[in-house]
Amino acid sequence: MLWVCITLPHLALDGVLRRRSDDVPLVLVDGPANARCVVAANASAQDAGLYVGQRLTAAQALLAQFEAMPYDAAEADRWQRFLAGVAYRYSSQVALLPQAIVLEISRSRSLLGEWQTIERSLRSDLSALGFRHDIAAAPTPHAAQVLASIKDGQAVLTREVMQRALEAVPLVKSHLPEHAVDALSRMGIRRLGQLLCMPRDGLQRRFGAELLQTIDRLLGDAPAGLELYVPPDAVDWRIELSHEVENIAALVFPIKRMTSDLAAYLSGRDGGVQRFALQLEHRGGKATEVPVGMLLPERDANVLFEATRGRLEQVQLPAPVLSLRLMANDLPGFVPAGRDLFDERPANALPFEQLRERLRARLGDRAVYRWGATIDPRPEHSQCTTILDDNFIEPRTRPTWLLPKPIPLRGMLRILAGPERIETGWWDGDAVRRDYYIVETEQGQRAWVYCAPDEQCGWMLHGWFA
Amino acid sequence: MGTVVALSNLLEARQVWRGRSTAPVEGGQPTGWLMLDAVLPAHGWPEASLTEILLPADGIGELRLVLPTLARLTQGQRPVMLIAPPYAPCAMGWRQQGVSLQRVEIVDADEKHVLWAAEQCLRSGSCAAVLAWPQQADDRSLRRLQVAADTGRALAFVFRDRRYLANASPAALRLELAAWPQPSIWVRKCRGGNAPTQAIPFEPHIKAPGCRDKAPHTAVIPTKADTCGEQMDMLEFEERGIRFLPISRGE
Numbered sequence: 001m002l003w004v005c006i007t008l009p010h011l012a013l014d015g016v017l018r019r020r021s022d023d024v025p026l027v028l029v030d031g032p033a034n035a036r037c038v039v040a041a042n043a044s045a046q047d048a049g050l051y052v053g054q055r056l057t058a059a060q061a062l063l064a065q066f067e068a069m070p071y072d073a074a075e076a077d078r079w080q081r082f083l084a085g086v087a088y089r090y091s092s093q094v095a096l097l098p099q100a101i102v103l104e105i106s107r108s109r110s111l112l113g114e115w116q117t118i119e120r121s122l123r124s125d126l127s128a129l130g131f132r133h134d135i136a137a138a139p140t141p142h143a144a145q146v147l148a149s150i151k152d153g154q155a156v157l158t159r160e161v162m163q164r165a166l167e168a169v170p171l172v173k174s175h176l177p178e179h180a181v182d183a184l185s186r187m188g189i190r191r192l193g194q195l196l197c198m199p200r201d202g203l204q205r206r207f208g209a210e211l212l213q214t215i216d217r218l219l220g221d222a223p224a225g226l227e228l229y230v231p232p233d234a235v236d237w238r239i240e241l242s243h244e245v246e247n248i249a250a251l252v253f254p255i256k257r258m259t260s261d262l263a264a265y266l267s268g269r270d271g272g273v274q275r276f277a278l279q280l281e282h283r284g285g286k287a288t289e290v291p292v293g294m295l296l297p298e299r300d301a302n303v304l305f306e307a308t309r310g311r312l313e314q315v316q317l318p319a320p321v322l323s324l325r326l327m328a329n330d331l332p333g334f335v336p337a338g339r340d341l342f343d344e345r346p347a348n349a350l351p352f353e354q355l356r357e358r359l360r361a362r363l364g365d366r367a368v369y370r371w372g373a374t375i376d377p378r379p380e381h382s383q384c385t386t387i388l389d390d391n392f393i394e395p396r397t398r399p400t401w402l403l404p405k406p407i408p409l410r411g412m413l414r415i416l417a418g419p420e421r422i423e424t425g426w427w428d429g430d431a432v433r434r435d436y437y438i439v440e441t442e443q444g445q446r447a448w449v450y451c452a453p454d455e456q457c458g459w460m461l462h463g464w465f466a
Numbered sequence: 467m468g469t470v471v472a473l474s475n476l477l478e479a480r481q482v483w484r485g486r487s488t489a490p491v492e493g494g495q496p497t498g499w500l501m502l503d504a505v506l507p508a509h510g511w512p513e514a515s516l517t518e519i520l521l522p523a524d525g526i527g528e529l530r531l532v533l534p535t536l537a538r539l540t541q542g543q544r545p546v547m548l549i550a551p552p553y554a555p556c557a558m559g560w561r562q563q564g565v566s567l568q569r570v571e572i573v574d575a576d577e578k579h580v581l582w583a584a585e586q587c588l589r590s591g592s593c594a595a596v597l598a599w600p601q602q603a604d605d606r607s608l609r610r611l612q613v614a615a616d617t618g619r620a621l622a623f624v625f626r627d628r629r630y631l632a633n634a635s636p637a638a639l640r641l642e643l644a645a646w647p648q649p650s651i652w653v654r655k656c657r658g659g660n661a662p663t664q665a666i667p668f669e670p671h672i673k674a675p676g677c678r679d680k681a682p683h684t685a686v687i688p689t690k691a692d693t694c695g696e697q698m699d700m701l702e703f704e705e706r707g708i709r710f711l712p713i714s715r716g717e
């Protein structure tokens with residue numbers, strides 16, 4: 001067993017910062033209304049002298065202009081669950097601890113590589129999403145959590161090394177029950193190693209069974225007893241904007257974040273999304289809904305973003321937008337498109353699927369299609385947009401352009417070939433009885449025309465031999 | 467004197483060329499028309515460039531000119547894009563010319579978006595060829611297409627009315643189709659060589675072997691029965707629910 005612990009010391013603040021592109025001083029505050037305290041401060045606020053634990057009134061005295069937002073525990077919890085979904089890509093055993101996520105990677109190593117490789121790619125995922133983090137690995141989840149809070153990047157791979165590493169840990173950082181830590185440090189016991197040497201029955205008598213259980217879990221002598229994370233089957237995320245947004249261009253940044261989150265989440269559960277909806281929420285509970293649909297399930301961040309942006313460009317905002325909501329109920333499986341080893345496309349080519357979604361987003365959902373020939377001899381029914389994999393080739397010449405609706409053709413004509421009578425379709429109410437000719441017009445065009453049987457007048461143009 | 471410029475660089479860039487003394491690099495994009503290939507500097511379409519085809523009217527063989535190329539390209543992996551074609555491509559007619567329709571994507575775009583869509587397709591690098599029918603295209607927008615074709619290494623074809631011939635164009639190759647007095651192609655501009663002064667005869671319509679041919683350009687239906695389409699294979703018609711009555715030709 002090898003557990004990785006990702007601690008997220010600035011979870012709530014990172015969750016707020018990642019949807020803003022500016023760098024104004026910002027703090028999160030919490031506590032009763034008359035004694036509000038700073039619980040998190042961003043870099044520019046810290047530069048100005050604000051610190052965690054400071055009274056809000058003191059902070060206001062120090063700095064005239066800064067933004068204070070209430071700390072939202074539910075929001076932080078949502079981010080933690082989101083990151084657990086991202087971590088789910090690395091392991092099927094993911095669990096949540098306070099301000100931390102643990103995952104078991106010993107069985108993923110044959111797929112993802114050694115610990116260093118996994119660590120690097122975890123870090124790059126988290127940094128790309130904008131979350132500061134510390135990572136450590138140990139044979140038990142709680143030991144990994146303790147080590148991560150001591151020093152970032154520690155990895156102990158065996159039980160013996162873990163035991164030695166834990167012995168040096170100060171008790172205050174050992175995540176043991178608080179009343180025990182208080183009492184033990186007053187007794188002169190400062191390190192975990194000293195505690196582990198003490199007789200168990202004495203400890204149990206003095207501190208109860210809870211302390212011993214925690215120690216056993218820490219060392220792996222008792223099962224960790226974690227409740228494993230199960231990714232939800234539907235996505236429903238909401239972002240509140242910091243101010244009212246009146247033009248679409250200002251929504252691009254938060255939407256880019258949302259779609260890349262969606263991509264990260266989808267690759268975590270190895271799925272794709274074909275249809276999702278973006279709701280632009282206005283004052284008074286009204287919302288503009290922007291449905292986004294793609295031809296195939298996708299999970300690439302760029303494809304999702306481009307598809308959303310293309311739909312959004314056509315939206316007229318009736319009122320300022322207060323918040324965004326992204327909903328996806330149907331998350332089908334994702335099958336990546338196969339590529340040739342000797343691909344003839346240039347190296348930096350945009351995948352064709354992405355190009356097609358881009359065109360559909362701007363030109364409409366039905367704007368890009370293929371034609372296939374059917375075996376119906378009536379020209380009006382001879383083709384459809386579903387490709388029939390058919391090798392039948394009509395032995396009589398057919399034009400290359402077909403008019404969607406025949407139109408009268410006037411002027412001098414010279415008959416080159418024909419007639420070819422098409423008389424069919426009586427069974428479906430669209431009976432056709434025509435003589436088709438190939439004619440040449442005065443301008444030298446070759447046309448495919450028809451007339452009533454045996455008449456050779458009243459020509460109707462139906463196609464061009466272009 | 468400034469820096470010395472190697473002559474070979476200038477020649478490779480095709481900004482300076484030696485009349486007809488050396489054969490330019492042969493491109494990998496033959497047009498499928500031997501007489502046209504023979505006069506073009508690259509012995510085919512200019513690679514990754516814009517070709518402008520000017521027409522007096524629709525239906526004089528403009529598609530037959532490019533269909534051999536499309537038939538060859540659609541055997542590959544990359545699709546061919548048709549952007550805002552003036553009519554619906556007749557699936558069976560294209561299939562008769564050897565085009566695999568699985569690799570042909572049609573894009574319906576309104577007038578404002580034709581050039582945008584063409585540029586996106588060309589620039590993406592995932593298309594083998596892009597055929598566009600813009601109603602209005604100026605020098606600037608054509609230049610954008612030329613640059614995009616070069617970026618995405620794709621063939622670009624733009625079909626326009628003949629009246630734009632007088633306007634300058636950044637296309638690497640400009641062809642004018644003429645139907646009168648006989649079908650022919652005029653090469654109006656070709657990068658890397660002098661445009662030939664004579665029209666190239668062009669027979670856009672297939673002739674079946676052994677046909678009793680009176681008029682010089684009588685097109686003939688290539689049926690199994692080789693009698694100028696007057697008598698067709700009745701069995702085959704009846705199998706497919708068509709009744710066919712032979713009628714004498716009204717000439």
